[in-house]
Amino acid sequence: MLNVLLVDDDLEFAEVASNIIEFLGHQVSIANSLKEACEWTDSQPFDHILLDFMLPDGSGLHLVDRLEKNNSAAHITFITGHPSVKGILAGISGPKVDYLVKPLQREDIEQALSRKSKKSKASKGSIVKRHFGCLIGESAAMQELYLMIERVAKTSANVMLMGNSGVGKEVVASAIHQASQVEGQLVATNCGALSKDLIGSELFGHEKGAFTGAVAKKDGVFERAENGTLFLDEVTEMPIDMQPNLLRVLESKKVIRVGGVKEIPVNCRVVSATNRSMESIAKDNVLREDIYFRLAVFPISIPALCERKEDIPLLAQAFLEELNTENDCNYEWTSAQLDKLSNFDWPGNVRELRHAVHRAFIMSDPATKNIQLPSSFQSPFSLAKKANQGVSAGQTIENVEKELIRITLEKVEGNKTAAADMLGISTKTLYNRLHAYGDFEE
Amino acid sequence: MSHEENVTVSKLVHDARSPLNRISMNAEMIKLVLENDMPKEKGLQALDKIIKACQECSQTLQTISQEFGDK
Numbered sequence: 001m002l003n004v005l006l007v008d009d010d011l012e013f014a015e016v017a018s019n020i021i022e023f024l025g026h027q028v029s030i031a032n033s034l035k036e037a038c039e040w041t042d043s044q045p046f047d048h049i050l051l052d053f054m055l056p057d058g059s060g061l062h063l064v065d066r067l068e069k070n071n072s073a074a075h076i077t078f079i080t081g082h083p084s085v086k087g088i089l090a091g092i093s094g095p096k097v098d099y100l101v102k103p104l105q106r107e108d109i110e111q112a113l114s115r116k117s118k119k120s121k122a123s124k125g126s127i128v129k130r131h132f133g134c135l136i137g138e139s140a141a142m143q144e145l146y147l148m149i150e151r152v153a154k155t156s157a158n159v160m161l162m163g164n165s166g167v168g169k170e171v172v173a174s175a176i177h178q179a180s181q182v183e184g185q186l187v188a189t190n191c192g193a194l195s196k197d198l199i200g201s202e203l204f205g206h207e208k209g210a211f212t213g214a215v216a217k218k219d220g221v222f223e224r225a226e227n228g229t230l231f232l233d234e235v236t237e238m239p240i241d242m243q244p245n246l247l248r249v250l251e252s253k254k255v256i257r258v259g260g261v262k263e264i265p266v267n268c269r270v271v272s273a274t275n276r277s278m279e280s281i282a283k284d285n286v287l288r289e290d291i292y293f294r295l296a297v298f299p300i301s302i303p304a305l306c307e308r309k310e311d312i313p314l315l316a317q318a319f320l321e322e323l324n325t326e327n328d329c330n331y332e333w334t335s336a337q338l339d340k341l342s343n344f345d346w347p348g349n350v351r352e353l354r355h356a357v358h359r360a361f362i363m364s365d366p367a368t369k370n371i372q373l374p375s376s377f378q379s380p381f382s383l384a385k386k387a388n389q390g391v392s393a394g395q396t397i398e399n400v401e402k403e404l405i406r407i408t409l410e411k412v413e414g415n416k417t418a419a420a421d422m423l424g425i426s427t428k429t430l431y432n433r434l435h436a437y438g439d440f441e442e
Numbered sequence: 443m444s445h446e447e448n449v450t451v452s453k454l455v456h457d458a459r460s461p462l463n464r465i466s467m468n469a470e471m472i473k474l475v476l477e478n479d480m481p482k483e484k485g486l487q488a489l490d491k492i493i494k495a496c497q498e499c500s501q502t503l504q505t506i507s508q509e510f511g512d513k
Contacts (some may be wrong), residue, residue: 010463012464012495013460013463013464013467014487014490016464016468016471017467017468020467020470020471020474021473023474052498063499074448081456081459081460081463102459102462102463102466103459103461103462103463103465103466103467104463104466104467105466105470106467106470106473106474118469129477129478129479130477130478131478131479132478132480133478133480179480179481181481181483181484250494323510395487
C-alpha cells in the first residue's frame with residue numbers, strides 16, 4: 001500500500017480519482033492547491049505524488065523544487081491537460097518523475113503507481129470476482145461475511161474484526177470502508193507496533209514542541225480519518241494504561257492533541273481487529289470491558305481458510321494473476337495443482353497461501369507456462385502449530401489415528417516401513433489404513 | 443491564426459479537456475462498480491457527473507465554434 005498525495009484543483013476529478021486510487025489499495029490524501037500540497041508534504045512523507053502541472057496558486061514545479069530541497073523520496077507523476085506541456089515535462093522526467101496527459105484512465109493511474117510499462121490489454125482481465133473491490137471467495141462463509149459487511153456499511157457502528165492471523169482483517173476493513181461510501185479516507189495503524197511513548201501522538205496527534213522531537217504539529221489518525229474509517233489493527237495489544245484515553249475519544253468523539261488544550265471534534269467509524277478469541281480477550285485482561293463494548297458494537301468473525309476450502313482455487317488464481325501481471329508472465333494452474341492446494345490446511349491462512357503461490361511462482365521455469373509447486377507447503381509456523389494441536393475432546397478416534405499416521409509419515413519423510421515401526425504396527429496394516437483413508441495418496 | 447488566437451484556442455481546448463477527464467474517470471468508476479458488485483448508488487452518482495461534464499464540454503465547444511467558426 002502506497003501513501004499517495006493527489007494534487008489537482010479540479011475538485012470533482014480529485015474526488016473520483018481518489019476513490020479509484022483507494023480501490024487500488026492505496027491510501028490517498030487530496031490537495032486542491034500548491035499551498036495545501038506543501039502543507040501535506042511538510043506534515044508527512046508520501047510514496048507517490050500525482051501532481052497537476054498548473055495550479056491556481058502556482059506551478060507543480062514549485063512543489064518538485066521544494067521536495068528536492070527536502071530530500072523527499074516521493075515519486076512524482078505530473079498530470080497535465082496541456083499537451084504542449086508534455087514536451088517540457090518530458091525534459092525533466094527522470095527516474096523519480098514522469099507524466100500523464102488528461103483525460104486519464106484507471107490503467108494510467110495503476111501504471112504510474114506501480115511504475116511499470118504499459119501491459120497488454122489481454123493480461124488485464126481477471127476471471128476472479130472481487131467483492132467490494134478486494135474480497136475473494138464464493139463460499140457460504142464468505143457470503144455470510146459479505147452480507148454482514150453490507151449491513152454494517154449502511155450504519156456508522158464501530159466494528160471489531162476477529163480472526164486468526166493471516167485471514168485478511170485489513171482487507172475486510174478496506175471492504176467495509178469501500179461499502180460505506182464515505183467521503184473521508186481509510187487510515188490504518190497498528191496498535192501493537194507503536195511504543196508506549198508514541199501511541200498517544202499517533203492516535204491523537206501532537207502540538208509543536210509537545211515533547212523532544214515534536215518539531216511540527218502532527219494530526220493524529222482520528223483527525224486524518226475524518227468522515228472516513230480508522231482501522232486499529234491489533235487493538236488488544238495496546239497498553240492497558242493507554243486505553244482510558246482511547247475510551248474518552250470513543251465516548252466524547254473529541255480528541256485533544258498531546259501537548260494541546262483544544263478539544264477537536266472527530267467523526268469516523270472505528271474498525272478494530274484482533275487475532276485473539278473472545279475468551280482470550282476476557283480472560284487475559286488485554287482489553288478493558290468498557291472499550292470492548294465501544295469498539296465491538298458489531299463484531300465480525302472472519303473465517304479461517306480451512307473453513308472455506310472451496311475458495312482456495314479462486315484465491316490461488318487471483319494471486320497468480322497478480323504475479324503474472326506484475327512480472328509480465330503467463331503461468332497457469334493445472335487442476336491437479338489446485339486440488340493439492342485445496343487439500344492443505346493452511347494454518348497461516350490466506351497470507352500463507354499467498355506466500356506459497358509466490359514461492360512457487362519464483363521457482364517456476366520461465367520457459368514453460370507451468371507453475372512449479374513444492375513437494376511440501378510446510379512453514380516453520382505451520383509445523384509448530386500442528387505440533388501444538390494434540391488431542392482434544394470431541395475428536396473421533398478415526399481422525400486422531402489419521403493425524404497420528406500423517407505426522408509420523410512426515411517425520412520419516414514418507415518412509416512407510418519406518419513409520420509402521422514407529423507406530424508399532426505392521427507395514428501391511430499401515431498400507432490398509434492409508435488405503436482406507438485415501439487422503440494420503442499422491 | 444495569430445499568437446493571441448493560438449493562446450485562446452489552447453485555453454479553450456484545455457477547458458474542454460477537464461470535463462473529458464472527469465467523464466473518463468467517472469466511467470472507470472462505473473466499471474469498478476459493475477465489476478465488483480459495489481452499491482449501484484455509487485454508479486448512478488458517477489453517471490450524473492458524466493452527464494453534467496458532457497454539458498460543460500458541449501458549452502466549451504460551442505464557445506470555440508462561436509469564436510473561431512467563421513474564421
